[in-house]
Amino acid sequence: MHISQLDGQRVALWGWGREGRAAYHAIRARLPALALTVFCSDDEATEARALGDAGLTVETAATAERLAAFDVVVKSPGISPYRAEAVAAAAQGTRFIGGTALWFAGHADADGIAAHTVCVTGTKGKSTTTALLAHLLRAGGHVTALAGNIGLPLLELPVQPVPEFWVIELSSYQTGDVAVSGVRPELAIALNVFPEHLDWHGSHERYVEDKLRLLTQARPRMAVLNANDPRLAALVLPDSQVHWFGRADGWHLREDALYRGDEFVMDTRALPLPGRHNRGNLCAVLTAIEALGLDAVSLASHAASFRPLPHRLQRLGTRDGIDYVNDSISTTPHASLAALDCFAGRRVAILIGGHDRGLPWEDFAAAMREHAPMAVVTMGHGVPSQNGPRIHALLAPVAAQVGFGLSEATDLADAMAQARAALGGDGVVLLSPGAPSFGVYRDYVARGRHFAQLAGFDPDTISGIPGLGIA
Structure with a gap:
């Protein structure tokens, strides 16, 4: 649905975060007289009313009855369409879409393709992969937009200049x-699929289905897939040209060496890509560049000038003999395990725990039998809806058998004090919670900033995402 098609319809916005505000301004720019209703929180309502828009009605109760009064509801990504009130309204004919859908509808060519768009998704590594792809394209002299879930809503992108490529990160919500x-x-690039966001999707099966809709239902002209992910490897995409990475006949790693088929390209150990999984995702980026008809081999060396993203295995620095690493973006047990793998052989105290979405931690506990750090500190004890106590109970018998340190903390400050004590002035304090920040922090950024502040670093200098927008 193009924004122009909203004219004459009963339209509401659901959510007044950055995506919701972007949708409002985009609609207003094209349809200044369209009556709009926004459903948002009490705090957000004050901001929305302050706009002084006579055509904007602000409400704070998005009930099924009220949602059903509209033809179209433009919802923010964090609001699940599987909520009872959304399901009930949809059954009565209300159409729920997001800003991403509105943007794509406005960028179709005569063949129904959003030309030069590259969409990146995956449970882990998608932000770094998206930013790295934009970085390499720009290094090759191509004007490139970097937007989406990485921190800039598509509807906030300016009309001019028109980039040669649109590089877009998409979450499973989008x-x-x-x-x-x-x-x-x-x-479309798909990196991997692990259990995630079960509270939004309702089940692991639905999460996988929703994640893969970018491939199975959006039907990209070309798809770049990870040959080592069993779910992706099993996909059949008759409408897409499939390009694989991680296979011996394409871009892949042999230990730390990057190869294109049998051709050695470079040693990746010195690249500013946190974690071997992100160096593996360089293979996805180069496969995509090649699929776009560009010389990937000549661009590969520019990965050396990439600036790592904040809150993603971000090395903040050293204080009193201890290195501090901010991996606040980590919201799954798999991400925490990948973070630990980056520091194998080091003395590590990892801080885990956050909002409990019901994700299983059994695989993490099993991994601790062979690859335990020096200490594990579980956070959120005594705080409602936090999974620290559940993780602690699961790890307790493993810690007793293997012998690593295990302690419980009420909050991040308490956890850091315990981690420092466990390391005794030598090692790595690793914040890789494996869970969202809800209930304690506004988002993972706020959690990472607090971690940096507690460690003695300036949170403002560590939080900027380089390269957003068109350049």
Whole structure:
């Protein structure tokens, strides 16, 4: 649905975060007289009313009855369409879409393809992969937009200049929007699929289904897939040209060496890509560049000038003999395990725990039998809806058998004090919670900033995402 098609319809916005505000301004720019209603929190309502828009009605109760009064509801990504009130309203004919769908509908060519769009998704590594792809394209002299879930809503992108490539990160909350837009991406990259966001999707099966909608329903003209992910390897995509990475006949790693087929390209150990999984995702980026018809081999060396993203295995520095690493973006047990793997052989105290979405931690506990750090500190004890106590109970018998330190903390400050004590002035304090920040912090950024502040670093200097927008 194009924004112009909203004219004459009963339209509401659901959510007044950055995506919601971006949708409002985009709609207002094209349809200044359209009556709009926004459903938001009490705090957000004050900000929305302060706009002084006579055509904007602000409400704070998004009930099924009220949502059903609209033809179209433009919802923010964090609001699940599986909520009872959304399901009830949809059954009565209300159409729910997001800003991503509106943007794609406005960028279709005559063949129904959003030309030069590259969409990146995956449970882990998608932000770094998206930023790295934009970085390499720009290094090759191509004007490139970097936007999406990485920190800039698509509807905030300026109309001019028109970039040669649009590089877009999509979360599992947004992949369905591309599918319902009816517009095919030029290329889609899928890195991996692990259990995640079960509270939004309702089940692991639905999460996988929603994540893969970018491939199975949006039908990109080309797809770049990880040959080592069993779910992706099993996909059949008859409408897409599939390019694989992680296979011996394409871009892949042999230990730390980057190869294109049998051709050695470079040693990746010195690259500013946190974790071997991100160096592996360089293979995805180069496969995509090659699929776009560009010389990937000549661009590969520019990965050396990439600036790592904040809150993603971000090395803040050293204080009193201890290195501090901010991996606040980590919201799954798999991400925490990957973070630990980056510091194998080091004395590590890892801080885990956050909002409990019901994700299983059994694989993490099993891994501790062979690859335990010096200390594990579980956070959120005594705080409602936090999974620290559940993780602690699961790890307790393993710690008793293996012999690593295990302690419980009420909050981040308490956890850091315990981690420092466990390390005794030598090692790594690793914040890789494996869970969202809800209930304690506004988002993972606020959690990472607090970690930096507690460690003695300036939170403002560690939080900027380089390269957003068009350059």
